Amino acid sequence: xxxxxxxxxxxxxxxxxxxxxxxxxxxxxxxxxxxxxxxxxxxxxxxxxxxxxxxxxxxxxxxxxxxxxxxxxxxxxxxxxxxxxxxxxxxxxxxxxxxxxxxxxxxxxxxxxxxxxxxxxxxxxxxxxxxxxxxxxxxxxxxxxxxxxxxxxxxxxxxxxxxxxxxxxxxxxxxxxxxxxxxxxxxxxxxxxxxxxxxxxxxxxxxxxxxxxxxxxxxxxxxxxxxxxxxxxxxxxxxxxxxxxxxxxxxxxxxxxxxxxxxxxxxxxxxxxxxxxxxxxxxxxxxxxx
Amino acid sequence: xxxxxxxxxxxxxxxxxxxxxxxxxxxxxxxxxxxxxxxxxxxxxxxxxxxxxxxxxxxxxxxxxxxxxxxxxxxxxxxxxxxxxxxxxxxxxxxxxxxxxxxxxxxxxxxxxxxxxxxxxxxxxxxxxxxxxxxxxxxxxxxxxxxxxxxxxxxxxxxxxxxxxxxxxxxxxxxxxxxxxxxxxxxxxxxxxxxxxxxxxxxxxxxxxxxxxxxxxxxxxxxxxxxxxxxxxxxxxxxxxxxxxxxxxxxxxxxxxxxxxxxxxxxxxxxxxxxx
Numbered sequence: 001x002x003x004x005x006x007x008x009x010x011x012x013x014x015x016x017x018x019x020x021x022x023x024x025x026x027x028x029x030x031x032x033x034x035x036x037x038x039x040x041x042x043x044x045x046x047x048x049x050x051x052x053x054x055x056x057x058x059x060x061x062x063x064x065x066x067x068x069x070x071x072x073x074x075x076x077x078x079x080x081x082x083x084x085x086x087x088x089x090x091x092x093x094x095x096x097x098x099x100x101x102x103x104x105x106x107x108x109x110x111x112x113x114x115x116x117x118x119x120x121x122x123x124x125x126x127x128x129x130x131x132x133x134x135x136x137x138x139x140x141x142x143x144x145x146x147x148x149x150x151x152x153x154x155x156x157x158x159x160x161x162x163x164x165x166x167x168x169x170x171x172x173x174x175x176x177x178x179x180x181x182x183x184x185x186x187x188x189x190x191x192x193x194x195x196x197x198x199x200x201x202x203x204x205x206x207x208x209x210x211x212x213x214x215x216x217x218x219x220x221x222x223x224x225x226x227x228x229x230x231x232x233x234x235x236x237x238x239x240x241x242x243x244x245x246x247x248x249x250x251x252x253x254x255x256x257x258x259x260x261x262x263x264x265x266x267x268x269x270x271x272x273x274x275x276x277x278x279x280x281x282x283x284x285x286x287x288x289x290x
Numbered sequence: 291x292x293x294x295x296x297x298x299x300x301x302x303x304x305x306x307x308x309x310x311x312x313x314x315x316x317x318x319x320x321x322x323x324x325x326x327x328x329x330x331x332x333x334x335x336x337x338x339x340x341x342x343x344x345x346x347x348x349x350x351x352x353x354x355x356x357x358x359x360x361x362x363x364x365x366x367x368x369x370x371x372x373x374x375x376x377x378x379x380x381x382x383x384x385x386x387x388x389x390x391x392x393x394x395x396x397x398x399x400x401x402x403x404x405x406x407x408x409x410x411x412x413x414x415x416x417x418x419x420x421x422x423x424x425x426x427x428x429x430x431x432x433x434x435x436x437x438x439x440x441x442x443x444x445x446x447x448x449x450x451x452x453x454x455x456x457x458x459x460x461x462x463x464x465x466x467x468x469x470x471x472x473x474x475x476x477x478x479x480x481x482x483x484x485x486x487x488x489x490x491x492x493x494x495x496x497x498x499x500x501x502x503x504x505x506x507x508x509x510x511x512x513x514x515x516x517x518x519x520x521x522x523x524x525x526x527x528x529x530x531x532x533x534x535x536x537x538x539x540x541x542x543x544x545x546x547x548x549x550x551x552x553x554x555x556x557x558x559x560x561x562x563x564x565x566x
Contacts, residue, residue, distance in 0.1 A: 004392050007384035010377040010440050011396070018403060018437050021414025028417060041420070081314060088311040092304050099553050101311075106549065108318045110491070111541045112498040114515050115534045118522060119321030122328050122531075125337035162318065191303075213405065220407025222501050227522065237409050244413060245504070254417075257410045264407070 029254035041250045051255035060239060060256060064263070067236040070150065071218035074157035078165040078214050079207065081158070086166045086206075090173035102170065109163035117156050117227045124152060124228075148230025156224035161217055165210040172206025173199070201282050208275050216264050236260050322538070329531035336526045346528030356533055359517035362428065366503075366513060367496040369432035374439035374492040379485055381440070382447025383477060387456065400441045411437065412505035419506060427511025434506045435496040442495065443488035446552065450484035451477075483551045490548040494541045 030047040055061070089101045108116060123130055124147045131144035146152045176199065184194040222237035229235065236256065243253035328336060332343025350356060385393060403411075415434045424430055458480065462472035503513045512520070514537060521530045 003388040004384050004390060006380040006388065007392070007396060010381035010444060011399075013373075013377055013440060014399065014403060014437060017415065017418070017433055018411065021411070021418040024417045024421065025410065025414045084307055084310045085314045088307040092307055103549050103553065104315060105318070107542065107545055108322060110494065110545045111322070112515065112534075112537055114498070114500050114518060115325060115538055116321050118518075118530075118534060119325040121522075121526065122324055122337060123321060127335070128337040129339060159317070159321070162314070216405055216407070220409055222409050226519075237407070240409060240413070241504070244416075250417070254413065257413050260407060261410055 025254045025257055028251055029258045031251045031254075033249060033251060041248070051252045052259070054252060055256050055259060063234050063239050064236055064259070066150065066234065067219055068263075070154055070157060070235060071215050071221075074154060074161065074218050075165070075211055075215045077158050078162050079211060082162050082165040082210070083169055083207070086169035086173055089166075090170050090176075091178075098174070102167070105163050105166055105170075109160075113160060113223050114227070116160065117224055120152070120156055120159065120228060121147065124155075147228065148232055150229070150233045152228040153225050153233040153235065156228045157218045157221065160221075160224060161214045164217060165214045168209035168213065169203060169206040172203045172209075176202045201279075204275070204279070204282075208271070212268060212271055215267060219264060219267075220260060325531055325538070326535055329528065329535040331528055331531075333528075336528050336531055346532040350529040350532040350536070353529065356514070356517055356529075359512050359514045362431075362511050363497055363514040365428055366431040366435060367493045369428065370435040370439060370496040371489050371492040373432065373436040374443045375485060375489050377436075378440045378443025378488060379447050379478075379481060381444040382484070383451055383481065385444060385448040386451030387459075387477075400444060403437060403441045408438075408501040409505075412502045415502065416505040425508060427508035430506040430508065431503055431511065431513065432496075434502040435499055436492075439488075439492035439495055442491055443485075446488045446491070447481055447484045449552075450481055454480055483554065487548040487551040490544045490551075494544040494548070497537070497544075498541055 027044065028042050029051055030049070031042040031044045032046060032048070032050065034041075034043040085105075089098060089105075093101055122128060124144060125131065126143035126145055126147065128144070131140070134140040134144060135142070146155075180198055180202075181194055184198045185191070189197065219235075220237055221235060222241055225233050225235040225238050226241075229238070240253050240256045240260070243249045243256065328339070329346060330342050330344060331339055332345050333340030381396075385396065412434070415430075415437075419425075419430050419433075424433075458476050459472050462476050463469070467475070498515060499513070500515045500519060503516050504519075507513065507516060514533075518530055518533055518537070521527075521533075
């Protein structure tokens with residue numbers, strides 16, 4: 001018996017219920033809508049690229065663009081907001097407190113996504129408390145009107161995925177041997193140079209992991225745009241869900257899902273290449289005076 | 291660039307960083323706090339604070355549709371957790387104890403399962419369940435939720451098994467225990483905290499799931515989050531917030547116990563393991 005037989009049941013389960021369905025999506029994306037409802041959800045008699053052309057030619061293309069922008073900007077802002085947090089926990093919080101802070105970071109992420117997003121509807125409501133406060137302080141001349149727009153979706157994305165960004169960075173920073181940093185300082189490098197040439201290169205894999213993970217999760221999100229975006233803050237996730245659940249257009253929805261996966265895979269590959277180039281550049285930079 | 295002055299107050303940066311960290315933690319917890327507070331808002335309009343009241347909790351509990359959705363969610367979460375543990379524990383132990391050329395593609399598959407947009411996985415499952423002729427709502431939901439959670443349990447158990455090392459199993463073998471004996475008497479009991487943590491997390495993740503449920507559900511078997519989602523679309527009232535808070539309590543308790551078990555058992559490595 002092969003040594004890894006214990007891992008087979010899970011593999012069988014995933015193959016049957018995860019991998020096979022992915023092939024069905026691809027197959028359905030080449031199908032067409034049957035003329036009669038009774039014929040089932042998809043006709044596979046004629047396979048064509050029609051759904052892909054349709055997806056590219058209509059508003060879908062625009063929504064794809066908006067999604068990439070929202071997810072991309074959200075990822076960058078998460079990194080800017082989150083890096084100092086990861087750094088503070090890893091470097092300035094005493095060891096025995098660290099796991100508590102990590103725990104505090106994970107708890108909101110693991111509790112219902114739906115509720116945390118829903119809460120923002122209460123906070124951002126035009127007739128809500130925040131809106132009242134901003135108006136009475138004279139910061140706003142009219143009620144707060146960001147609900148059901150792209151701005152609210154952007155905020156929701158940043159809020160929901162911030163822990164996904166912070167944790168991998170924290171894990172990388174926490175593993176850094178602090179004697180390296182001390183050695184760098186002792187050898188006369190200033191804090192900035194030590195940060196850029198010692199800490200950053202060692203934290204890079206964590207940062208990279210955080211960026212990729214945040215982007216992938218944000219780009220495929222459905223809950224945030226559904227709850228906070230209304231009709232103006234659409235993302236690919238809603239669009240696909242609408243095609244399938246409301247318009248009953250499974251072939252078109254499948255084609256859009258395949259395109260989403262393809263795009264994310266493309267982003268992953270480009271990001272990987274960028275990381276390799278960046279590491280090479282950093283290697284060159286390390287010898288240069290700063 | 292000039293060298294920094296020798297007497298630079300080193301605490302300045304530290305204070306700024308810790309203040310920033312605190313601000314971000316407030317940002318993360320503020321919405322949760324807001325939803326808890328507003329669930330006690332007695333007013334007709336959820337957004338406009340009027341008075342403290344538990345009125346909406348009574349209304350929420352009195353709602354038979356919400357209760358039946360809650361039952362669907364609990365049954366689904368339990369079946370899903372049983373599947374996740376049954377399959378994930380063995381996969382996790384194999385990943386830690388039976389390493390070989392198979393481990394790398396296997397872990398890659400786990401990360402694909404954890405990283406793929408849930409929406410895509412959900413569409414595939416909807417198509418496949420329809421093709422297979424599985425039309426029982428709870429079955430569809432439990433299988434759908436379990437795919438992710440088998441991977442979660444496998445990673446948690448793997449981290450625990452790697453953290454503990456193999457010395458106890460070796461000792462058992464040296465003392466003449468048969469492999470299955472040492473597996474049952476040593477390996478499985480040692481995995482207990484990780485198994486329990488995986489069980490709780492699987493339950494919670496299933497209980498909170500929206501996307502898979504939205505696609506694979508059948509008429510009459512809406513889960514609790516789906517009920518909340520549709521109630522939200524119909525118009526927000528206090529009862530939705532009250533239901534939401536009840537749901538929050540269930541998942542918070544599950545997560546807190548799971549995280550405590552993992553931190554105790556894996557010396558913090560488990561969390562890292564789960565994140566790659």
